[in-house]
Amino acid sequence: MEDIKEKLSPTMEDYLEIISSICKENKVARIGEIAKKMEVRNPSVNAAMKFLCEKELVHHEKYGFVSLTNKGQKIASEIQDKHDVLYKFLTEILWIDKRIADKDACEMEHAISKHTFTRLIKFFKFLEEGLVCCRPKLLQNFETYLKTGERVKCNCKKQE
Amino acid sequence: MEDIKEKLSPTMEDYLEIISSICKENKVARIGEIAKKMEVRNPSVNAAMKFLCEKELVHHEKYGFVSLTNKGQKIASEIQDKHDVLYKFLTEILWIDKRIADKDACEMEHAISKHTFTRLIKFFKFLEEGLVCCRPKLLQNFETYLKTGERVKCNCKKQE
DNA sequence: TATAAATGTTAGTAAAGCCTAACATTTATA
DNA sequence: TATAAATGTTAGGCTTTACTAACATTTATA
Known part of the structure; x- marks a missing residue:
């Protein structure tokens, strides 16, 4: 059975891509670093992580690190x-x-x-x-x- | 001297492109026809025309036709x-x-x-x-x- | 360990693009 | 020409994605 794919926006695709690249270097990604690479401010990253958490594409707990789920990693790789x-x-x-x-x-x-x-x-x-x-x-x-x-x-x- | 180019959004580029193609066929474009080809509703087209008028890329008077300015036509062609x-x-x-x-x-x-x-x-x-x-x-x-x-x-x- | 610095979060706001519902104008027809 | 149909506009609202300012937590240091 196929995933009902709700297409992600270019912005959200960029978030996944950047999180993936940070994780490759540092194991995990922090909000501030994602913000720097995306050239946005922290609160924008927070909002995006909320969205991506709901879609089960990233893991993120308050004040904690960000990492990709398997699903998120798959999309990032694509x-x-x-x-x-x-x-x-x-x-x-x-x-x-x-x-x-x-x-x-x-x-x-x-x-x-x-x-x-x-x-x-x-x-x-x-x-x-x-x-x-x-x-x-x-x-x-x-x-x-x-x-x-x-x-x-x-x-x-x-x-x- | 170069134009200070504020880059248009993909959406606005699409509006120009579609207006251009309608004008090639019909001389002028109407709001309803633009809406149909863009697959949006009339009020969205109105808002877009307001924006593009301000940027001097289209001509449009209330209840009238829409046409491209030279500047608008140039971008559409590109x-x-x-x-x-x-x-x-x-x-x-x-x-x-x-x-x-x-x-x-x-x-x-x-x-x-x-x-x-x-x-x-x-x-x-x-x-x-x-x-x-x-x-x-x-x-x-x-x-x-x-x-x-x-x-x-x-x-x-x-x-x- | 108490406080300062660094980092992250929440709240409220804005712009772009879309929508529906209600209203206005133009065009076509009885 | 009066009215109906077609077309266009305005008002108000929603989502996405960003922002700033204020607040909270964590980490580093005196």
Whole structure:
């Protein structure tokens, strides 16, 4: 049976993502640290934790630490995965500057569907296994093209 | 001198985009029609038009038609362009189903930076001009790969 | 251990976007 | 042209997500 998924807002997704990243570093997250990373004030975090507690996505007791439930961790990972794939696409295929790529990925991770996400992964797999002769050059050539405007000729012969 | 750009919310961007598309068909847009396409009620549209009037992005007089100012039209076009490029990427490169692609593009158009937008256009230009021998096959091969799992061999010889 | 500093919570407020219900205007028709 | 139907507006309320100011608890230190 499927979870009746009430879609989370981008904001709440960001909270989960940030809590997850803090917990990876420090085991647990504190209200103040979440606030700093989210660039909001403590009371906003409190309100969000109340909401996420009710949805059973985080654990939080008064004056205590915050941590993710299994359900919360699962969602956080999904968003992080979307972020990573988008970041990879932006930096390794479009050759976007890392700063901008990270910012764009942060926005787009909330917009991209699961379908497109898995398709992007397949696209990477396809490119990695690639065509026999020219494949590895294609994306490198794009980088050269961006820098110089020059197009590198494929170094193989047409067969017929 | 640059406009001090107060970034519009995705919602307001959607209003501009929809007004633009209605005006293309009917010359002018009416409140009720905007409401229908935005899937909201009339009073929500009224409130949005008040906001957009103050920002000088639309014209609207009581009980009258709605139309875009030049500034409003410019923004609407920018968003539409982002939508179109994303849609093209999703359908022509990732081979995503048109329905899903349109939905994803609608979300992502608000998230993608100008920088990434122009880079995507360059990417298309690069692919279209392409490598001499194998290029046109690459993306078609991806489609085959998605359907059959089979990888089509490049039909040219390595040169050395 | 008593007090100061750091941290967290509660209460009340605001802006963005949505809603319904009631009212106003415009357009179409008898 | 008087009235009905269609369309648009105003008023008031709700949710989300943020804020500040005041208060509570925990931790660190004299």
